[in-house]
Amino acid sequence: MPSPAGGSTNDATPTLTGTDEANSTISIFDGTTLLGTTTADASGNWTFTPTTALADGSHSLTVTATDTAGNVSAASSAFTLTVDTAAPTAPVLNPTDGTTLSGTAEAGSTVSLDLNGDGTPDATVSADGSGTWTYTPTTPLTSGTVVSATETDPAGNVSPAATVTVTTTTVMPAAPVISTVTDDVAPITGGITAGGSTNDATPTLTGTAVADSTISVFDGTTLLGTTTADASGNWTFTPTTALTDGSHSLTATATDTAGNVSTASSAFTLTVDTAAPVAPGHQHREPTTSRRLRAPSPTVGAPTTPRRTLTGTGRSPQHHPTSFDGHHRCSGPPPRRIPSGELGLSEPRNSP
Structure with a gap:
Protein backbone atom coordinates (compact mmCIF):
# COMPACT_ATOMS: atom_id res chain seq x y z
CA MET A 1 0.00 0.00 0.00
CA PRO A 2 1.48 3.38 -0.94
CA SER A 3 2.55 5.48 2.01
CA PRO A 4 1.77 9.18 1.88
CA ALA A 5 4.62 11.64 2.15
CA GLY A 6 5.29 12.27 5.82
CA GLY A 7 3.56 9.02 6.77
CA SER A 8 4.70 5.97 8.66
CA THR A 9 5.41 2.43 7.59
CA ASN A 10 6.43 -0.81 9.19
CA ASP A 11 8.22 -1.79 5.96
CA ALA A 12 11.97 -1.23 6.36
CA THR A 13 12.56 -1.86 2.66
CA PRO A 14 9.80 0.15 1.02
CA THR A 15 9.58 0.17 -2.79
CA LEU A 16 9.98 3.54 -4.54
CA THR A 17 8.58 4.22 -8.02
CA GLY A 18 8.89 7.27 -10.25
CA THR A 19 9.57 8.72 -13.70
CA ASP A 20 12.55 10.40 -15.33
CA GLU A 21 14.41 10.58 -18.65
CA ALA A 22 14.14 7.38 -20.65
CA ASN A 23 17.03 4.97 -20.14
CA SER A 24 18.61 7.22 -17.48
CA THR A 25 20.31 5.87 -14.38
CA ILE A 26 18.42 6.66 -11.18
CA SER A 27 20.38 7.11 -7.96
CA ILE A 28 18.37 6.93 -4.67
CA PHE A 29 19.60 8.69 -1.53
CA ASP A 30 18.52 8.66 2.12
CA GLY A 31 19.72 12.09 3.09
CA THR A 32 23.26 12.00 1.66
CA THR A 33 23.58 8.22 1.81
CA LEU A 34 23.31 6.41 -1.49
CA LEU A 35 20.89 3.53 -1.12
CA GLY A 36 21.37 2.19 -4.63
CA THR A 37 20.63 2.71 -8.35
CA THR A 38 18.12 1.54 -10.92
CA THR A 39 17.45 2.28 -14.62
CA ALA A 40 14.45 4.02 -16.14
CA ASP A 41 12.84 2.08 -18.98
CA ALA A 42 12.19 3.38 -22.51
CA SER A 43 9.12 5.19 -21.19
CA GLY A 44 11.05 6.75 -18.31
CA ASN A 45 9.41 4.62 -15.55
CA TRP A 46 11.56 3.20 -12.79
CA THR A 47 11.24 1.30 -9.48
CA PHE A 48 13.62 0.70 -6.58
CA THR A 49 13.66 -1.42 -3.41
CA PRO A 50 16.52 -0.99 -0.92
CA THR A 51 18.62 -4.08 -0.38
CA THR A 52 19.46 -2.90 3.15
CA ALA A 53 16.67 -2.29 5.65
CA LEU A 54 16.09 1.26 6.70
CA ALA A 55 16.48 1.86 10.41
CA ASP A 56 13.42 2.74 12.49
CA GLY A 57 13.00 6.50 12.48
CA SER A 58 12.61 9.38 10.03
CA HIS A 59 14.00 9.29 6.50
CA SER A 60 14.31 11.83 3.65
CA LEU A 61 14.51 10.10 0.24
CA THR A 62 15.66 11.83 -2.95
CA VAL A 63 16.75 10.72 -6.44
CA THR A 64 18.95 12.01 -9.25
CA ALA A 65 19.05 10.95 -12.90
CA THR A 66 22.18 10.45 -15.03
CA ASP A 67 21.52 10.39 -18.78
CA THR A 68 23.37 8.28 -21.31
CA ALA A 69 25.76 11.16 -21.90
CA GLY A 70 26.74 11.20 -18.20
CA ASN A 71 24.89 14.38 -17.30
CA VAL A 72 23.49 14.35 -13.72
CA SER A 73 20.22 16.06 -12.82
CA ALA A 74 19.43 18.03 -9.73
CA ALA A 75 17.92 16.04 -6.84
CA SER A 76 14.19 15.42 -6.75
CA SER A 77 11.97 16.84 -4.03
CA ALA A 78 12.42 14.88 -0.82
CA PHE A 79 9.93 12.16 0.11
CA THR A 80 9.86 11.92 3.91
CA LEU A 81 8.60 8.92 5.88
CA THR A 82 9.00 7.25 9.23
CA VAL A 83 9.94 3.62 9.51
CA ASP A 84 8.31 1.99 12.54
CA THR A 85 8.67 -1.76 12.85
CA ALA A 86 8.03 -2.01 16.62
CA ALA A 87 4.66 -3.42 17.68
CA PRO A 88 2.80 -1.16 20.11
CA THR A 89 2.02 -2.33 23.60
CA ALA A 90 -1.42 -3.81 24.22
CA PRO A 91 -4.15 -1.21 24.61
CA VAL A 92 -5.66 -0.50 27.99
CA LEU A 93 -9.23 -1.71 28.59
CA ASN A 94 -11.05 -0.08 31.47
CA PRO A 95 -13.36 -2.15 33.71
CA THR A 96 -16.86 -2.19 32.23
CA ASP A 97 -20.44 -3.16 33.01
CA GLY A 98 -21.04 -3.91 29.33
CA THR A 99 -22.78 -0.67 28.36
CA THR A 100 -19.66 1.23 27.22
CA LEU A 101 -16.12 0.06 26.46
CA SER A 102 -13.24 2.50 26.88
CA GLY A 103 -9.50 2.69 27.30
CA THR A 104 -6.26 4.11 25.95
CA ALA A 105 -3.92 3.22 23.10
CA GLU A 106 -1.19 4.84 21.00
CA ALA A 107 -2.41 8.17 19.64
CA GLY A 108 -3.89 7.80 16.18
CA SER A 109 -4.00 4.02 16.35
CA THR A 110 -6.96 1.83 15.45
CA VAL A 111 -8.42 -0.36 18.22
CA SER A 112 -10.07 -3.61 17.11
CA LEU A 113 -12.60 -5.19 19.50
CA ASP A 114 -13.62 -8.85 19.65
CA LEU A 115 -16.88 -8.93 21.59
CA ASN A 116 -17.73 -12.65 21.46
CA GLY A 117 -14.42 -14.48 21.71
CA ASP A 118 -14.36 -15.84 18.16
CA GLY A 119 -11.07 -14.13 17.32
CA THR A 120 -12.64 -11.87 14.68
CA PRO A 121 -12.95 -8.13 15.28
CA ASP A 122 -16.58 -7.08 15.74
CA ALA A 123 -15.88 -3.36 15.88
CA THR A 124 -13.07 -0.85 15.37
CA VAL A 125 -12.56 2.59 16.83
CA SER A 126 -9.78 5.19 16.58
CA ALA A 127 -7.78 6.54 19.48
CA ASP A 128 -7.72 10.33 19.53
CA GLY A 129 -4.68 12.57 19.78
CA SER A 130 -4.33 11.80 23.47
CA GLY A 131 -4.80 8.06 22.93
CA THR A 132 -8.29 7.88 24.44
CA TRP A 133 -11.00 5.75 22.81
CA THR A 134 -14.57 4.66 23.60
CA TYR A 135 -17.09 2.29 22.04
CA THR A 136 -20.78 1.70 22.85
CA PRO A 137 -22.17 -1.72 21.84
CA THR A 138 -25.56 -1.75 20.12
CA THR A 139 -26.77 -4.09 22.88
CA PRO A 140 -25.17 -4.02 26.35
CA LEU A 141 -22.84 -6.96 26.88
CA THR A 142 -23.88 -9.50 29.49
CA SER A 143 -21.98 -10.10 32.68
CA GLY A 144 -19.11 -12.57 32.19
CA THR A 145 -18.44 -11.65 28.55
CA VAL A 146 -14.72 -11.47 27.78
CA VAL A 147 -13.80 -8.55 25.50
CA SER A 148 -10.49 -8.69 23.60
CA ALA A 149 -8.79 -5.64 22.05
CA THR A 150 -5.74 -5.07 19.88
CA GLU A 151 -4.38 -1.84 18.43
CA THR A 152 -2.84 -1.19 15.05
CA ASP A 153 -0.50 1.80 15.02
CA PRO A 154 -0.23 4.24 12.10
CA ALA A 155 2.68 2.21 10.71
CA GLY A 156 0.50 -0.94 10.60
CA ASN A 157 2.06 -2.77 13.53
CA VAL A 158 -0.41 -4.83 15.57
CA SER A 159 -0.17 -5.05 19.34
CA PRO A 160 -0.73 -8.06 21.56
CA ALA A 161 -4.32 -8.45 22.78
CA ALA A 162 -5.68 -7.09 26.02
CA THR A 163 -8.84 -8.48 27.66
CA VAL A 164 -11.43 -7.43 30.18
CA THR A 165 -14.37 -9.36 31.64
CA VAL A 166 -17.71 -7.60 31.77
CA THR A 167 -18.92 -7.32 35.35
CA THR A 168 -22.49 -6.25 35.90
CA THR A 169 -23.36 -4.89 39.31
CA THR A 170 -26.93 -5.94 40.02
CA VAL A 171 -28.99 -3.13 41.51
CA MET A 172 -32.33 -4.43 42.76
CA PRO A 173 -35.30 -2.13 42.30
CA ALA A 174 -36.99 -0.81 45.41
CA ALA A 175 -39.74 -3.01 46.82
CA PRO A 176 -43.19 -1.96 45.62
CA ASP A 273 -65.86 -13.56 54.41
CA THR A 274 -68.57 -14.05 51.84
CA ALA A 275 -70.89 -16.21 54.02
CA ALA A 276 -74.13 -14.60 55.33
CA PRO A 277 -74.40 -14.61 59.16
CA VAL A 278 -76.76 -17.06 61.01
CA ALA A 279 -80.11 -15.49 62.05
CA PRO A 280 -80.23 -14.43 65.75
CA GLY A 281 -81.82 -16.79 68.40
CA HIS A 282 -85.25 -16.40 70.05
CA GLN A 283 -86.11 -15.91 73.70
CA HIS A 284 -88.74 -16.98 76.28
CA ARG A 285 -89.53 -14.56 79.08
CA GLU A 286 -91.64 -14.83 82.27
CA PRO A 287 -92.15 -12.39 85.15
CA THR A 288 -90.34 -13.26 88.36
CA THR A 289 -89.59 -11.75 91.70
CA SER A 290 -86.14 -11.33 93.09
CA ARG A 291 -85.08 -14.69 94.45
CA ARG A 292 -82.31 -17.21 94.30
CA LEU A 293 -83.13 -20.11 92.03
CA ARG A 294 -82.30 -23.47 93.40
CA ALA A 295 -82.07 -26.78 91.65
CA PRO A 296 -84.51 -28.16 90.97
CA SER A 297 -86.32 -24.84 90.43
CA PRO A 298 -89.84 -23.95 89.32
CA THR A 299 -90.50 -24.17 85.64
CA VAL A 300 -90.02 -20.98 83.65
CA GLY A 301 -91.61 -21.89 80.34
CA ALA A 302 -88.47 -23.46 78.98
CA PRO A 303 -88.64 -26.07 76.24
CA THR A 304 -87.13 -29.44 76.76
CA THR A 305 -83.57 -28.71 75.70
CA PRO A 306 -80.30 -29.58 77.33
CA ARG A 307 -78.70 -26.10 77.51
CA ARG A 308 -80.12 -22.56 77.56
CA THR A 309 -79.35 -19.15 79.07
CA LEU A 310 -81.37 -17.52 81.82
CA THR A 311 -81.49 -13.73 81.60
CA GLY A 312 -82.60 -11.40 84.38
CA THR A 313 -83.86 -8.12 82.88
CA GLY A 314 -84.42 -6.11 86.04
CA ARG A 315 -82.27 -3.28 87.24
CA SER A 316 -79.05 -5.16 86.56
CA PRO A 317 -79.50 -7.68 83.72
CA GLN A 318 -77.56 -10.89 84.22
CA HIS A 319 -76.89 -13.85 81.93
CA HIS A 320 -76.48 -17.36 83.31
CA PRO A 321 -76.01 -20.49 81.21
CA THR A 322 -78.05 -23.34 82.65
CA SER A 323 -79.57 -26.71 81.73
CA PHE A 324 -83.13 -28.00 81.86
CA ASP A 325 -84.46 -31.47 82.38
CA GLY A 326 -87.42 -33.04 80.67
CA HIS A 327 -89.80 -31.37 83.14
CA HIS A 328 -88.63 -27.83 82.36
CA ARG A 329 -86.69 -27.60 85.60
CA CYS A 330 -83.31 -25.93 85.95
CA SER A 331 -80.49 -28.25 86.85
CA GLY A 332 -77.82 -25.57 86.82
CA PRO A 333 -79.16 -22.50 88.72
CA PRO A 334 -77.49 -19.08 88.57
CA PRO A 335 -74.89 -18.51 91.26
CA ARG A 336 -76.24 -15.05 92.18
CA ARG A 337 -79.63 -13.56 93.01
CA ILE A 338 -81.51 -12.32 89.97
CA PRO A 339 -83.16 -8.91 90.55
CA SER A 340 -86.88 -8.39 90.22
CA GLY A 341 -88.07 -8.18 86.67
CA GLU A 342 -88.29 -10.81 83.96
CA LEU A 343 -86.57 -14.13 83.88
CA GLY A 344 -85.79 -14.82 80.23
CA LEU A 345 -84.56 -17.85 78.40
CA SER A 346 -82.60 -17.43 75.19
CA GLU A 347 -81.74 -20.19 72.75
CA PRO A 348 -80.27 -20.41 69.26
CA ARG A 349 -82.76 -20.53 66.41
CA ASN A 350 -81.44 -23.87 65.30
CA SER A 351 -81.94 -25.45 68.75
CA PRO A 352 -84.29 -28.43 69.04
Missing part, protein backbone atom coordinates in the same frame (compact mmCIF):
# COMPACT_ATOMS: atom_id res chain seq x y z
CA VAL A 177 -45.81 -0.55 47.97
CA ILE A 178 -49.39 -1.80 48.29
CA SER A 179 -51.13 1.50 48.96
CA THR A 180 -54.80 0.49 49.11
CA VAL A 181 -57.00 -2.57 48.79
CA THR A 182 -60.55 -1.76 47.72
CA ASP A 183 -63.83 -3.63 48.32
CA ASP A 184 -66.18 -3.24 45.34
CA VAL A 185 -69.01 -5.44 46.62
CA ALA A 186 -72.04 -3.91 48.38
CA PRO A 187 -73.29 -3.18 50.97
CA ILE A 188 -69.96 -1.85 52.30
CA THR A 189 -67.53 -0.66 49.64
CA GLY A 190 -64.31 1.34 49.65
CA GLY A 191 -60.88 0.90 51.14
CA ILE A 192 -60.21 -2.11 53.35
CA THR A 193 -58.24 -1.55 56.53
CA ALA A 194 -55.13 -3.72 56.82
CA GLY A 195 -56.12 -6.70 58.96
CA GLY A 196 -59.80 -6.05 58.21
CA SER A 197 -62.54 -8.11 56.58
CA THR A 198 -64.26 -7.93 53.22
CA ASN A 199 -67.01 -9.71 51.34
CA ASP A 200 -65.22 -8.97 48.05
CA ALA A 201 -63.36 -12.10 46.94
CA THR A 202 -61.59 -10.17 44.15
CA PRO A 203 -60.55 -6.93 45.85
CA THR A 204 -58.58 -4.37 43.81
CA LEU A 205 -55.01 -3.58 44.88
CA THR A 206 -53.28 -0.33 43.96
CA GLY A 207 -49.73 0.77 44.68
CA THR A 208 -46.47 2.26 43.51
CA ALA A 209 -43.20 0.79 42.21
CA VAL A 210 -40.30 1.48 39.85
CA ALA A 211 -41.60 2.96 36.60
CA ASP A 212 -42.36 0.41 33.86
CA SER A 213 -41.57 -2.53 36.16
CA THR A 214 -43.56 -5.77 36.16
CA ILE A 215 -45.50 -6.25 39.39
CA SER A 216 -46.08 -9.81 40.64
CA VAL A 217 -48.81 -10.14 43.28
CA PHE A 218 -48.74 -13.04 45.74
CA ASP A 219 -51.10 -14.51 48.32
CA GLY A 220 -48.59 -16.06 50.67
CA THR A 221 -46.36 -17.95 48.23
CA THR A 222 -49.05 -18.32 45.55
CA LEU A 223 -48.73 -16.04 42.52
CA LEU A 224 -52.09 -14.40 41.86
CA GLY A 225 -50.97 -12.64 38.67
CA THR A 226 -48.95 -9.77 37.27
CA THR A 227 -49.47 -6.21 36.11
CA THR A 228 -47.24 -3.39 34.87
CA ALA A 229 -46.41 -0.11 36.57
CA ASP A 230 -46.91 2.92 34.34
CA ALA A 231 -44.30 5.56 33.53
CA SER A 232 -45.05 7.23 36.87
CA GLY A 233 -44.73 3.96 38.81
CA ASN A 234 -48.45 3.55 39.55
CA TRP A 235 -50.08 0.11 39.25
CA THR A 236 -53.37 -1.63 39.92
CA PHE A 237 -54.33 -5.31 40.11
CA THR A 238 -57.55 -7.28 40.51
CA PRO A 239 -57.34 -11.07 40.92
CA THR A 240 -58.99 -13.04 38.12
CA THR A 241 -59.61 -15.97 40.50
CA ALA A 242 -61.69 -15.37 43.64
CA LEU A 243 -59.89 -15.59 46.96
CA THR A 244 -61.26 -18.27 49.26
CA ASP A 245 -62.97 -17.35 52.51
CA GLY A 246 -60.39 -16.97 55.25
CA SER A 247 -57.21 -15.08 56.01
CA HIS A 248 -54.88 -13.84 53.26
CA SER A 249 -51.45 -12.20 53.24
CA LEU A 250 -50.90 -10.17 50.06
CA THR A 251 -47.45 -9.05 48.90
CA ALA A 252 -45.92 -7.77 45.66
CA THR A 253 -42.50 -7.77 43.98
CA ALA A 254 -41.20 -5.57 41.13
CA THR A 255 -39.06 -6.77 38.20
CA ASP A 256 -37.31 -3.92 36.38
CA THR A 257 -36.60 -3.76 32.66
CA ALA A 258 -33.14 -5.28 33.23
CA GLY A 259 -34.70 -8.33 34.87
CA ASN A 260 -33.69 -7.49 38.44
CA VAL A 261 -36.27 -8.54 41.02
CA SER A 262 -37.00 -6.55 44.17
CA THR A 263 -37.65 -7.86 47.63
CA ALA A 264 -41.30 -8.33 48.56
CA SER A 265 -43.45 -5.47 49.76
CA SER A 266 -44.82 -5.33 53.27
CA ALA A 267 -47.71 -7.78 53.62
CA PHE A 268 -51.30 -6.51 53.48
CA THR A 269 -53.44 -8.92 55.51
CA LEU A 270 -57.19 -9.27 55.24
CA THR A 271 -59.96 -11.80 55.79
CA VAL A 272 -62.40 -12.70 53.04
